[in-house]
Amino acid sequence: MAEQLSGERMSGFSLVDEKIVKNILSRLPALTFANAACVNKCWYKICSQILKRPKLASALSLNPSLHDAVKEVIEQVLSEPIRPHFAIACISKEFNLKVTHGLIIEKLGSRIPIITNVSSGIIGVDGIANELVEKKWETTSGPNIQESDTAETGLVLLVGFLPGLKIGTIPLFQPIQEPNTMVENFVMNILNYTAAVSDCAAPVGIIMFGDKTTDMKPIVAKMDCAIPEETIIVGDASADFIFRTGDNSLNQLLHSCCFQAVALVFARDRYKPEGLGEIQFHVTKSTGVLPFGPNLEAVGVVLRDSERSCLIARLEGHNSIIASGAILNEIEQQFREEDMFADLFIGVTKETQRTSDSGILTPGKSLYFYKVIGRGEYYFTVNGIGIKPGDSFLFYQSDSDTASSSCDNAFNKLLALKAELKSKNHFRLSNLADKDDKEEVLGGFIFSCYDRDQSFIEESFGDSYPFCDIFPTAPVAGLFCRGEIGRGPKSLMNEEYDDETCPRCCVHVYSTIYLVMSYLPPPLEGQSP
Structure with a gap:
């Protein structure tokens, strides 16, 4: 009798229109969504359609309790269907780095690259108040502690689901001797990883963190020389980080080795499934x-x-x-x-x-x-x-006037980028009924100089506004640092020189770097790519 009743219920539910089922499943939290995908082949197919498109999710918490802060940001980024391919967390120095890293791995799993970094401040949307936050911490704060009611604490987390890209962590080991050889090996490891997973010679983008005791200028210069300009490189040159590779290839060395830097490498997947569009990286900057x-x-x-x-x-x-x-x-x-x-x-x-x-x-x-x-x-x-x-x-x-003017230039660059992406998406989706539901920009990451405070920019959220005003609904995370890594095409980096031999800077001062990730749908049948 029970089996008959169960069968009748399943038969009744199976009669529900597929669009309604898709609408219901798309509203589930990530973990429940993952379980729903295992119910039967039909639901698995629908869940695969929902998660076919790339997605970023971010969350920020200022909760003074480390465990509560991690819980808040994890619940926020997993509140909708997503299958994390990577994660970046930025925390205050009052939170214990290793404990925070372990808690995030426990929640997100050990099979994805995860980087946790102690920063001088964070940028993001507070999941509780639903407000944009730019929070800086005093550099003379107290000892590294796990819980505090009075210390300045905070955490911002960015996770990404990027089908069509392979994502790997490449570390730069602390050299015992011959530091130049180690840097050359680091660059070659990035290119070799790309060649192993992609048909492209260079990665799409690199997000990197350099140890605060290491001079990142010659390291990034080596990367600039060896890696074509089409690869976007951004990061924090003054970091205190810990990472996990996701494939366990280096995890046994993490407790016994020191690292000068780590690069999160995004390369196009050689075996990208058919029907997927193209994820693109864009970068611009505001100088000061x-x-x-x-x-x-x-x-x-x-x-x-x-x-x-x-x-x-x-x-x-x-x-x-x-x-x-x-x-x-x-x-x-x-x-x-x-x-x-x-x-x-x-x-x-x-x-x-x-x-x-x-x-x-x-x-x-x-x-x-x-x-x-x-x-x-x-x-x-x-x-x-x-x-x-x-x-x-x-x-x-x-110079604050230069910073203000440069922020406006960055705003205009991103505004032009939005118009370009909208035009491309409209062309490729012109025959689709749900074209208006497609967002061109997946999200972004901001690296801003700690010394660019409100007295310097002379307005609230002066560093965030170029991105957040143009892409108000896009997930965003960011940090304040003391050495902003940013390299990309000169047309986007506000370095429009006619002479290609003009000097190019990759590790900046008093600047803000804006990384934008976008998605271009696949061309319709009969359209040119």
């Missing part, structure tokens, strides 16, 4: 530094220690050594008279080579920023090493 003064040349460079360099300089084309200390004193006096504060940097230009999109090496120039931290009568001191006699440079200052 302004060059001034004549071109200078380093005449002598003395290392103060492993982190600082002293420079003696002259005007390019002249022989006389300039009185660097007096010049810097005059600059600071001018700042005081104008009642303004500015950090000083030098932008050093170096000759290099780059790999074009066609795989050909071409000459180029790279720009490296070093913060000015001291001076003598005929020399000045910068934070960083790697400058050589003969290198040319300019002075730069942090």
Whole structure:
């Protein structure tokens, strides 16, 4: 009798219109949705249709309890159907890094790449209040603790379901000797991973985190030279991170090895299922530094220690050594008279080579920023090493007007991108009834300089608005850091130079980097790709 009744119920439910079943299943939380997909072949097919399209989900919590904060963001990102392929978590230093990482692995599983990073602040939408949050933490906060009622705490989580892409974590090991060889191996491992899973020579995008004790400028410069410009590279150059690969290939080494960086590599899947569209990465930036003064040349460079360099300089084309200390004193006096504060940097230009999109090496120039931290009568001191006699440079200052104008430029770049994506999607979906339900942008990630506070930008959410105003419903996560990695086509990076040999910067200062992930549906039958 029970079997007969069960059969009657199943028969009755099976008569429900497939669109209604699809509507019901699409509203289920991720875990319940996964269970529903196992009920029968019909439901599995419907669930596969629902999850055919790529998806990002993000959530932020300011709960002072670590366990409650993790619970809140996990529940939020898994509140709708999604099958995570990767996860990135950014936390305050008051949360224990290893404990947080373990809790996230426990909730999301150990089969996906997961990176957990201690940041100087977070950006995202608070799942409880449903409000955009830009939260920075004091750098002098207390010891690393698990629970606190008074400490500044927070967590933002981004998870992604990206069918059509293969996602892998490639670490840069701490070198015992021959650091250049380790960096070259790191770059080759990225390219070899791409070649193993894709028919493309280079990945679509890379999100990377560099250890805060490591100078990421030469590392990213190597990547810039070896990896074609079509690959978007973004990240945090001042991170404190821990990661899991997802395939257990390196997980046994995580507790015994030190790492200078980790790259989350996104490569096109060689065996992408038919009927899938194309996931695209886009990047633009807002800069906050302004060059001034004549071109200078380093005449002598003395290392103060492993982190600082002293420079003696002259005007390019002249022989006389300039009185660097007096010049810097005059600059600071001018700042005081104008009642303004500015950090000083030098932008050093170096000759290099780059790999074009066609795989050909071409000459180029790279720009490296070093913060000015001291001076003598005929020399000045910068934070960083790697400058050589003969290198040319300019002075730069942090400038709020430049940042505000550059934010507007980034807004316009993203606005043009939105129009372009909308046009492409409309063309490809012109004959589909549900075309209006398709969002072009999957979501985004923001890397912003910690020092770009409200007094610098002079408005609330000044760093987030270019993305959040244009894509208000798209998931977004972000962090504040002290070294923003960003590289992409010059047309999007607000670096529109006619001369391809003009210097290109990949590790920025006083900047905000905007990563946008979009989805272009497959062309309809008879349409050109």
